[in-house]
Amino acid sequence: MDITTAEPQVSEAVYDCVICGQSGPSSEDRPTGLVVLLQASSVLGQCRDNVEPKKLPITEEEQIYPWDTCAAVHDVRLSLLQRYFKDSSCLLAVSIGWEGGVYVQTCGHTLHIDCHKSYMESLRNDQVLQGFSVDKGEFTCPLCRQFANSVLPCYPGSNVENNLWQRPSNKSIQDLIKEVEELQGRPGAFPVSISSETNLSKEMESVMKDIKNTTQKKYRDYSKTPGSPDNDFLFMYSVARTNLELELIHRGGNLCSGGASTAGKRSCLNQLFHVLALHMRLYSIDSEYNPWRKLTQLEEMNPQLGNEEQQPEVPILYHDVTSLLLIQILMMPQPLRKDHFTCIVKVLFTLLYTQALVALSVKCSEEDRSSWKHEGALKKNACDAEKSYEVLLSFVISELSKGKLYHEEGTQECAMVNPTAWSPEFMEKYLQDFCLPFLRITSLLQHHLFGEDLPSCQEEEEFSVLASCLGLLPTFYQTEHPFISASCLDWPVPAFDIITQWCFEIKSFTERHAEQGKALLIQESKWKLPHLLQLPENYNTIFQYYHRKTCSVCTKVPKDPAVCLVCGTFVCLKGSCCKQQSYCECVLHSQNCGAGTGIFLLINASVIIIIRGHRFCLWGSVYLDAHGEEDRDLRRGKPLYICKERYKVLEQQWISHTFDHINKRWGPHYNAL
Numbered sequence: 001m002d003i004t005t006a007e008p009q010v011s012e013a014v015y016d017c018v019i020c021g022q023s024g025p026s027s028e029d030r031p032t033g034l035v036v037l038l039q040a041s042s043v044l045g046q047c048r049d050n051v052e053p054k055k056l057p058i059t060e061e062e063q064i065y066p067w068d069t070c071a072a073v074h075d076v077r078l079s080l081l082q083r084y085f086k087d088s089s090c091l092l093a094v095s096i097g098w099e100g101g102v103y104v105q106t107c108g109h110t111l112h113i114d115c116h117k118s119y120m121e122s123l124r125n126d127q128v129l130q131g132f133s134v135d136k137g138e139f140t141c142p143l144c145r146q147f148a149n150s151v152l153p154c155y156p157g158s159n160v161e162n163n164l165w166q167r168p169s170n171k172s173i174q175d176l177i178k179e180v181e182e183l184q185g186r187p188g189a190f191p192v193s194i195s196s197e198t199n200l201s202k203e204m205e206s207v208m209k210d211i212k213n214t215t216q217k218k219y220r221d222y223s224k225t226p227g228s229p230d231n232d233f234l235f236m237y238s239v240a241r242t243n244l245e246l247e248l249i250h251r252g253g254n255l256c257s258g259g260a261s262t263a264g265k266r267s268c269l270n271q272l273f274h275v276l277a278l279h280m281r282l283y284s285i286d287s288e289y290n291p292w293r294k295l296t297q298l299e300e301m302n303p304q305l306g307n308e309e310q311q312p313e314v315p316i317l318y319h320d321v322t323s324l325l326l327i328q329i330l331m332m333p334q335p336l337r338k339d340h341f342t343c344i345v346k347v348l349f350t351l352l353y354t355q356a357l358v359a360l361s362v363k364c365s366e367e368d369r370s371s372w373k374h375e376g377a378l379k380k381n382a383c384d385a386e387k388s389y390e391v392l393l394s395f396v397i398s399e400l401s402k403g404k405l406y407h408e409e410g411t412q413e414c415a416m417v418n419p420t421a422w423s424p425e426f427m428e429k430y431l432q433d434f435c436l437p438f439l440r441i442t443s444l445l446q447h448h449l450f451g452e453d454l455p456s457c458q459e460e461e462e463f464s465v466l467a468s469c470l471g472l473l474p475t476f477y478q479t480e481h482p483f484i485s486a487s488c489l490d491w492p493v494p495a496f497d498i499i500t501q502w503c504f505e506i507k508s509f510t511e512r513h514a515e516q517g518k519a520l521l522i523q524e525s526k527w528k529l530p531h532l533l534q535l536p537e538n539y540n541t542i543f544q545y546y547h548r549k550t551c552s553v554c555t556k557v558p559k560d561p562a563v564c565l566v567c568g569t570f571v572c573l574k575g576s577c578c579k580q581q582s583y584c585e586c587v588l589h590s591q592n593c594g595a596g597t598g599i600f601l602l603i604n605a606s607v608i609i610i611i612r613g614h615r616f617c618l619w620g621s622v623y624l625d626a627h628g629e630e631d632r633d634l635r636r637g638k639p640l641y642i643c644k645e646r647y648k649v650l651e652q653q654w655i656s657h658t659f660d661h662i663n664k665r666w667g668p669h670y671n672a673l
Helices: 070-084 115-123 173-185 201-213 229-250 269-279 289-295 321-330 337-365 366-378 387-401 426-450 459-469 493-511 514-521 540-547 584-593 642-657
Strands: 031-041 101-112 151-152 560-565 570-572 596-602 605-612 613-620
Touching: 031 115, 031 201, 031 596, 070 514, 101 115, 101 151, 115 151, 115 201, 151 269, 151 366, 151 387, 173 201, 173 289, 173 337, 173 570, 201 229, 201 269, 229 269, 229 321, 229 426, 269 321, 269 337, 269 426, 289 337, 321 337, 321 426, 321 560, 321 596, 337 387, 337 426, 337 493, 366 387, 387 426, 387 493, 459 570, 459 584, 493 514, 540 560, 584 605, 596 642
Parallel strands: none
Antiparallel strands: 031 101, 031 151, 560 570, 560 596, 596 605, 605 613
């Protein structure tokens, strides 16, 4: 994709169509699109808080429980919120897509959408189709032959906003907050008027339908009232979240020097954001509850008691801050001004930091709380009190003490950390670790929206470098040693007043439900990279245990046993005994466990089989004999040993969603596996 600029002021993107060979900008009447592959994905949901991967069970005593996975934790959190709070408010407080989200990737080539339609027509007339279905929109890129199934329209104008939008202004944060609120309330999303008749708007609607149809209905329908517009709203900003989180995983889980250059060369997030922003502005956030006002304005505090007919709104301290960021950004007119983006980030960081202090206060012992409360109270009248974590922590503890949150000692949370471990250095590290995932996602978002380079840094200085790039640190700030995270705070209204308001919201809830209130306040986000199960060194260990094992569904010994390498579930391959609604067990499990992707080890053949949607392929074996050769179907009876390099390649293809591109021998499985 070529991006050329005629003048410094006007940087209109020019695209080459790989079908007709013409170059030109994307227009409303003749839009250009990026060749993309939309995939359902559950890779994010397999993240755990442990670095070590789980082991494949090889004895009856060994079991794998999915309770500590990212998907399970988020599912429990949403269920808990929906049990006590208003449904429409719950769907603004979380992201979905952990169990089954949609990942969008591109080969980077562009084509006119009308040329693409002619190309698809010619494919329909072609009798030789190699494992893909034109009726499902599948095709190969005309230039690089990479597998694809949709075209993402490029918005007219520049991919990277021009200098006018990035120029910093001298407006105060209060002025910017008012502007953000006014702009979010305006109907219409874009400066270029997109009427519903133009080709561009039709193609944007079409690709949005493709994105929705990519994953199963159960992974995009979380509302108590099916068909609710809140569901669509939640799904759309969660697609953005899923893609940002997956890109972070592809970069190694952080934005240090090691991950800065390993991904993002062919990103389509900018175009995806335009499509999502256009559709999200067709909806409006519940007028009674605007998160932006709760974050930036002092309101009259009335206790939200709630009753059977009307449940209370979700308190702002229970909101997922990254989800709030995406809602605020996607509800803004595009292209987004840089100073508005920075303003939103600054406001949300104050909430995130307060959440970190609250979680810290809930986790520690009663003795620590009383000493911190006393210590911070002594410094409250200092000039920098609003940027001191001791003062803020002391104030949070005194505010939350008014409810029943701390009254039940001896709970699991209080025993989690040894009280002697709470040194000032440890507390500062805890606060930074709590906030770091948000800074990483926000930095990636800034990188895609404004085309700014990602910084290169060492692991220990990642927080300060990212905070500086996001404009959270003042320009005159001198790097002190050690770095204090509270120096990034820029309160839109007096800190103690807004913290009082946020704590007051949860007071009535925690008085009645102290344990649930604690659980919702501790939002752990330190997820490690996802892994496939760790396999034993010798294949004979697996074979001896599994080839006589009975299936838990049909209670028989399968003729063709297989085991899922993602979660360890034992299944019958091609067994009609475990069929449900014409789906055999492997296909059904690939939908439930991998949102359509399954990686199975066939026990009697030592071969790995991949299921992707309606297709499958034989991947090969990760167990080799002493000469480095496979023994398919175990005909030679040679001892087989794990090839760690091969297994690493398999895991990398799963994480990077590249099975479709790398494996070529695909065939339809007709739900019979």
